[in-house]
Amino acid sequence: MGYREIYAQAATDPDAFWMAAADAIDWDRAPTKALFDQNAPLYQWFSDGMVNTCWNAVDRHVEAGHGDRIAIIHDSPVTHTKHEITYAELQTRVASLAGALAAKGVTKGDRVIIYMPMVPEALEAMLACARLGAIHSVVFGGFAANELAVRIDDCTPKCIIAASCGIEPGRVVHYKPLLDGALELARHQPEFCVIFQREQEVAHLEEGRDVEWHGFQYGVDPAPCVPVEGNHPAYILYTSGTTGQPKGVIRHTGGHLVALNWSMRNLYDMNPGEVFWAASDVGWVVGHSYICYAPLVFGCTTIVFEGKPVGTPDAGTFWRVIQDHKVKCLFTAPTAFRAIKRDDPQGALVSDYDLSSLETLFLAGERADPDTIEWAQDKLGVPVIDHWWQTETGWAIAGNPLGIEKLPVKIGSPAVPMPGYDVHILDEGGHPVRDGELGAIAVKLPLPPGTLPTLWNAEARYRKSYLEHFPGYYETGDAGYKDADGYLYIMARTDDVINVAGHRLSTGAMEEVLAAHPEVAECAVIGVSDGLKGQLPMGFLCLNSGSAMGAEEVIADCVKLVRQKIGPVAAFKLALVVDRLPKTRSGKILRGTMVKIADGEDFKMPATIDDPAILDEIAVALKGIGYPKKTSR
Numbered sequence: 001m002g003y004r005e006i007y008a009q010a011a012t013d014p015d016a017f018w019m020a021a022a023d024a025i026d027w028d029r030a031p032t033k034a035l036f037d038q039n040a041p042l043y044q045w046f047s048d049g050m051v052n053t054c055w056n057a058v059d060r061h062v063e064a065g066h067g068d069r070i071a072i073i074h075d076s077p078v079t080h081t082k083h084e085i086t087y088a089e090l091q092t093r094v095a096s097l098a099g100a101l102a103a104k105g106v107t108k109g110d111r112v113i114i115y116m117p118m119v120p121e122a123l124e125a126m127l128a129c130a131r132l133g134a135i136h137s138v139v140f141g142g143f144a145a146n147e148l149a150v151r152i153d154d155c156t157p158k159c160i161i162a163a164s165c166g167i168e169p170g171r172v173v174h175y176k177p178l179l180d181g182a183l184e185l186a187r188h189q190p191e192f193c194v195i196f197q198r199e200q201e202v203a204h205l206e207e208g209r210d211v212e213w214h215g216f217q218y219g220v221d222p223a224p225c226v227p228v229e230g231n232h233p234a235y236i237l238y239t240s241g242t243t244g245q246p247k248g249v250i251r252h253t254g255g256h257l258v259a260l261n262w263s264m265r266n267l268y269d270m271n272p273g274e275v276f277w278a279a280s281d282v283g284w285v286v287g288h289s290y291i292c293y294a295p296l297v298f299g300c301t302t303i304v305f306e307g308k309p310v311g312t313p314d315a316g317t318f319w320r321v322i323q324d325h326k327v328k329c330l331f332t333a334p335t336a337f338r339a340i341k342r343d344d345p346q347g348a349l350v351s352d353y354d355l356s357s358l359e360t361l362f363l364a365g366e367r368a369d370p371d372t373i374e375w376a377q378d379k380l381g382v383p384v385i386d387h388w389w390q391t392e393t394g395w396a397i398a399g400n401p402l403g404i405e406k407l408p409v410k411i412g413s414p415a416v417p418m419p420g421y422d423v424h425i426l427d428e429g430g431h432p433v434r435d436g437e438l439g440a441i442a443v444k445l446p447l448p449p450g451t452l453p454t455l456w457n458a459e460a461r462y463r464k465s466y467l468e469h470f471p472g473y474y475e476t477g478d479a480g481y482k483d484a485d486g487y488l489y490i491m492a493r494t495d496d497v498i499n500v501a502g503h504r505l506s507t508g509a510m511e512e513v514l515a516a517h518p519e520v521a522e523c524a525v526i527g528v529s530d531g532l533k534g535q536l537p538m539g540f541l542c543l544n545s546g547s548a549m550g551a552e553e554v555i556a557d558c559v560k561l562v563r564q565k566i567g568p569v570a571a572f573k574l575a576l577v578v579d580r581l582p583k584t585r586s587g588k589i590l591r592g593t594m595v596k597i598a599d600g601e602d603f604k605m606p607a608t609i610d611d612p613a614i615l616d617e618i619a620v621a622l623k624g625i626g627y628p629k630k631t632s633r
């Protein structure tokens, strides 16, 4: 069957389609049906099944005789180490860690925050939680103590598992002091913290609160897998919204397993035993779904890569990893390829390696620009597949389903909706627009299995953020269009979220930090185009009248503040002081127009603008810092 037949099957009889997909999962009690819609527009999948994620990701492969197969390869150019863990070893390690957590009282439904760099122990911690039915929440290492504290207070973990440090090129990231700092800020305190001591930095342990990763496992019994309901939360993953308060996306266990397992064969064209590499970070959704869960549930080998596409040591690192570990499918963000292309424009390093194992490159996380796609196609000689998804959906909304049939690639489009996603392009009033016309991208409810059922402790916010604007639909927050063949084109966000090096960030959160500076009377943050990272945040600051501080001093302070409060990942380095911000007559800051001026694009004078002269002032100020720039894209 081809894509169109399979898509139609899922649309006409979703229950039969997803129940068939669910057969590939080991259930402790099989679900009686797929979709549970009695609380529509809140939907759930496989709610009455009983299942364990860790069993499906680890134990069942050992039981099936694949214990010697490599489950995880840790390749770490930043520590000059590589090692492999078989499925049998992984089972022992995860059962032991889960046993130690259980001995300290962690049980089904408890939350556990994981704050770790790209080490296999991060995956083991996730799987150990899954083994017990505990709900993990992984926090990306590039976030500062304050962001960690916000997450601690929101999900109130019983335990936090952290590493002593992470390694960024040229510097050690001191995870433990960041954790201690977060716990000083947080109202909620965990009962205990487990610290994985790395040899690059041994952290001080707080007596009575902190236990050491190996020491606390000593002498405990390994834990068995605890079956949980299909609608039991597997994890909470925080993502940026319009405000400084991140949204806690929940993933239910049953749908997560079914959808990810389905995607491995049908979208990524993988077979068990093959090597899948998602070059991302466990702190992001790509890391949850395609570094940890999907490859393991499907019985593949996954790579935990602790390095960067460039500089560790050079732009040939990705090719070396593909060669050394016989990677079949690489999945990364376009920004990684832009970084490689910048350092090695001719792709000279590609020919130093044997890339014969590589069959496909998948890109996601941000818009894949045609130059990058064409460069990758040319240098690697494999299909380059753009696919579009979000933290909320957990797997692709649109893609080119290589395992079903390879549809023609149209550069600039992540191809077609995956089964279960009924994607529509709507105007402001919620009416469908014509093919080729830009509109808000919305998905008719219900979303398929594996997508978010709601937000952690914030059902009202879930409804308001995603369901209210277009009743009966899930609002993606992206704008784009569809062509006559049903291919989607994702063009921009409709909210204040920006995408910096494939990382989703909230300009609203940055504005909250800047506004707290005592000399800042008013501010706005926008995302300006950047040749490497896609977008960069840029802050506009209006100072208090008669401010005693100079503009340069306030800017330096603000850059430091955002790094301290949000983290280095915000990459907030551009700011300028202006007298006034352009606004509508009702006081709304015209951020979209500011973006156009900074990017050197034509714009229409907003009809509701209060004082058009301010736009000239903004243009002059931008010129002063070299904007608009000629980008390399």
Ligand code: COA
Binding pocket: 117, 140, 141, 142, 143, 166, 168, 169, 173, 279, 280, 281, 284, 286, 308, 309, 310, 332, 333, 335, 336, 339, 364, 365, 500, 501, 502, 503, 532, 567, 568, 569, 570, 571
């Ligand atoms: N822990 C601590 N700090 C981190 C971090 C982590 N896990 N990840 C990034 N940072 C820091 C970086 O060191 C950098 O700090 P600096 O300002 O002191 O230099 C800052 O956060 C910004 O990081 P990043 O945006 O990653 O920029 P970079 O210049 O270090 O690297 C790329 C640029 C393009 C090479 C890099 O972003 C990359 O490899 N991207 C791949 C895309 C990706 O993984 N996307 C995830 C979703 S698929």
Ligand code: AMP
Binding pocket: 239, 285, 363, 364, 365, 366, 367, 368, 386, 387, 388, 389, 390, 391, 392, 414, 476, 477, 478, 490, 491, 492, 493, 499, 502, 503, 504
């Ligand atoms: P995140 O939740 O961090 O995965 O970010 C999701 C957002 O990244 C989406 O809503 C899009 O704005 C953007 N995005 C992800 N993949 C793509 C893609 N293939 N093309 C365009 N934008 C994308």
